[in-house]
Amino acid sequence: MAGFVTDWLNLAIRWFHVVAAIAWIGESFYFVALDNSLKKPKDAPLAARGVSGELWHVHGGGFYNMQKYMVAPPALPDHLHWSKWPSYTTWMSGFALFTVLYLFAPDTYLIDRNVLDMGPVVAIASALGFLAAGWIVYDALCRVFGSNDRLLGLCVGAYVLAAIWLACHVFAGRAAYLIVGAMLATIMSANVFFVIIPGQRKMVDAMLKRQTPDPIYGKRGKQRSVHNTYFTLPVVFAMLSNHYAMTYAHPYNWAVLALIMLAGALIRQFFVMRHRGEARWYLPASGIALVLVALVWTMPRSVAPQAQAAQASALHVADIAPILQGRCVACHSAHPSLMGSAPAGVVFDTHEQIEQNAQRIYQQAVQLKSMPLGNVTHMTDDERAKLAAWFEAGAQQ
Incomplete structure (x- = not known):
């Protein structure tokens, strides 16, 4: 009976998690596309009001005019939409699913004694520590190198690669892939909770006090939001990887995961640039090439x-x-x-x-x-x- 109840918990939480993730990713992709598609307004009064970019949409039988202010509008509207709850519910439901499936059965899912011989308590503590340390180190990198986007991007990329290698040398392959994905998802949601939303609140508070908001909060939020969009496709693969043992069961599973995650980031970069009006086809071509390399590398050998x-x-x-x-x-x-x-x-x-x-x-x-x-x-x-x-x-x- 306990197993039956666990399976139904798995079903209910997984369903909720997927729905929340679709809402978050859809909203995130939309705003990235919007931000990269904005054009400088031709209307002088708009520019005078502080509008730095606008975009006209036609959808569902209606026309929409989206406008972005460089710092903030002259006056706040009565209602503001805060993009946060899809992020929070995605992380909370994902962590609940991780708890039910992995933390409740560490001997089955977390531990492979051919990788590292450890007890269930150590395995659970290591998994939780991996998620916490993932955010702490990432946030420290952003605070130290945040003024240089290119250098920060290289540091974050190297950090993710190191995390992949470490996870695949501590946990069972299937769990390692999921934990790396969960680490990146934790970073994404923590970016919203600790940086993006607090920065937006400070800007709103300054306006309510009739003060000029500090633009640094907008810049930091934009930087973290950009990171989030590049993490998205790698995280989605990590969440689906438990169905594809040929990846996580490979002797060099960490390198396979790194290749596929890099492929996802390159493909996402193509769409980001596409929204800016630049079609850089070498990006998806490179991503597909990396996936093909992984395919050939993981091809079974005769026994x-x-x-x-x-x-x-x-x-x-x-x-x-x-x-x-x-x-x-x-x-x-x-x-x-x-x-x-x-x-x-x-x-x-x-x-x-x-x-x-x-x-x-x-x-x-x-x-x-x-x-x-x-x-x-x-x-x-x-x-x-x-x-x-x-x-x-x-x-x-």
């Missing part, structure tokens, strides 16, 4: 010599069923003991079900070695070789 050494004669389902019974059915059965329900609905209770899932077994347990998850049931190399011999001999029943 036929291993399989032949393990078993010269053809094997049948009955020969490998005990391996699956001891190592896999704790999750992949009609009534699993480690989870509320079988992942992806894959079960190995009968010989027919094993034969139907032969390709999955071979790919996940032999080629990628991503299953059992975190090798929590301690499948041996000899057992993997026997599974390979069975599959390569035709996966006979």
Whole structure:
């Protein structure tokens, strides 16, 4: 029953998290596109009122005129829209999902003793510390190098690369990818909570006191907002990566993640420049090239010599069923003991079900070695070789 309840919590929180993320990313992308599409106003009275840029939209049967003030308008309207709650709800729901799935089962999801042998308490503390340290170090870099956007960008890029390497040498590959994504998402939401919104409040407060707002708050908010937009596609990949074991199960999974995240940032840069009227096609081309490099690099290698050494004669389902019974059915059965329900609905209770899932077994347990998850049931190399011999001999029943 506990597993069943956990699965429903997973469903509810994940659904809410995705909806909140769509709202936040959509709003963020819109404002980045708007900011980069603004044109200097031709109307002299607009410029005299402090309008630095405007953009006309036609959408949904109506015309919209968006205007941006360099610092602030001469007088505040009665109602201001604050872009903050989509960010906060995305982070809170994401952290709740991370808690339910990973922190409640550290032995299964966080720990791979082939990567680092640690206990569940240490694993949980390390994961939480990773998120906190991610923001602290990033914020320090911004405060020290914030006056030079190019230098700061290089420092943040180097820091993210170091974080990727460290995470992949501390946590199980699947968890490492997610934690790096969660670290970047934490930075994004913290930028909104600690920098962007407080700066905007100070500007509003100054206007209410009939004072001229300090433009530094707008500059800092813009800088952090730019960082957020480049983090977005890398974070989205990290959140989806648990479905693609060929990436996080690779021996150099940290480099694979770095390539794909860089590809996402380059593709995002293309759209940012596109909104400015500049079509730099080398950016998406470079991003696609990096993804292709990752594809070729992660391509499975044949294990036929291993399989032949393990078993010269053809094997049948009955020969490998005990391996699956001891190592896999704790999750992949009609009534699993480690989870509320079988992942992806894959079960190995009968010989027919094993034969139907032969390709999955071979790919996940032999080629990628991503299953059992975190090798929590301690499948041996000899057992993997026997599974390979069975599959390569035709996966006979």
